[in-house]
Amino acid sequence: MIDKAILELVDIKKRFGDNEVLKGINLKVKQGEVVSIIGGSGSGKSTMLRCMNFLEEYDEGEVCVQGRMIGYGADAKGNYIKAPYKCIQNDLKDVCMVFQQFNLWPHMTVLENVTTPLKLVKKTSKIEAEKKALEVLKKVGMEHKADSFPSQLSGGQQQRVAIARGLATDPKIMLFDEPTSALDPELVGEVLRVMQSLASEGMTMVIVTHEMNFAAQVSDNIVFLASGLIEEQGHPDLLFKNPKSEKLKTFLASWH
């Protein structure tokens, strides 16, 4: 059971018009595992991550979360039929995403940003939702800003609130799409520290990142993507110290 993948991609292909962005991705993520996806811009990292929670509709292959295929059903002939919106959301209720641009709702306070999904989706009572919200905000060190609006916070603070908003829904898998790329350099650390504590608590995480040192520290598996294919993957100790593929060597050289 331990070895069973909680999240699995099988031969995922994705095209934007004539441009094939993902050319057959296979990946298994086990419960409690931290996987970082690295690669140059345009290599398909973000698209791959977005396919995992169906923000991007893949064209071929299968994304499975906890054994259920996401986004499609099949008809009698085996053709894909897009699943209804509600069905997709239900299959993805344990997956939450943290975005590069935070995507907090600016018309709500920090507290409301966290409580609204609980109240609307999980039908939690107001009191329970606020209790839960303050708990997760405390965890990311933002409970003192509960009554502020997102526009009053720094980027790093906004991203920590966004992580809290996701955490409040008790996800089993968290996806991070370049969570520190939009931040000023001095604000990167506070977000990485929150992510690191999540990793140490055993959260299953998939992270698209340019923070190589961070990836090396927290990841169980590093996936190097190049032009729509997984070029190389492995434990950070092996992959960073002893890269095999030429593309990865070139990529890593550009970071030193």
Add this chain to the structure above:
Amino acid sequence: MELSIFIEYWPLLLSGLIFTLKVCSSSLIMGLLLGIFLYLFSTIKNRLTFMIYRAYLTIFRGTPLLVQVYLIFYGGPLLGITLSAAEVGILGMGLYVAAYFSEIYRSGFNSLPKGQIEAAQNLGFSKRQILTHIQLPQILGLIVPSLTNQSIILIKESAILSIISVPEITYAAVKMASETYSVVEPYIFLAGAYWVINFVVSRFGNWVELKSTHYLATN
């Protein structure tokens, strides 16, 4: 200045003013609602419905309100639709302004970052919850200035309804001018009346805008 003529004519002017308020508010409500319907219609991903939408826009934005009102008033009976002048006025202005309102709604919806919707989607919101909790509360503040603007334009354009003998305020003022041979007094009154209506409308717009964007002004 012959102000004494107002003693005789104030009931006519007052009923004209009330009529203008009725016609304008009815057609604005119609336009706001029909505009939402038109906007939603335009978002259907279908070539035919989109062409129908474009046709509606180009016809109602591309021809003068006066011509539209004339065509409904005189053309309606030919098609077996007989409406009172006031009904033609409300219908004509409502259809006309809905085309503008629909585009204003569209600009509002398009201006929200897509990521906010994706975040809501990702956290399990239904499409209706996204609309009512994420999109509408923010869009209101963004589009109120444009809606106010367009409403003020419509209120001023409502003067042309006097031509099809809708007994609104311009009709009353013209009648007064032609019966008393005093032109300046009724028209000064008329200008003042429109100014007051539009002043109230623009203040109301400001108030709604302020209320719905308070979260932006807290820096």
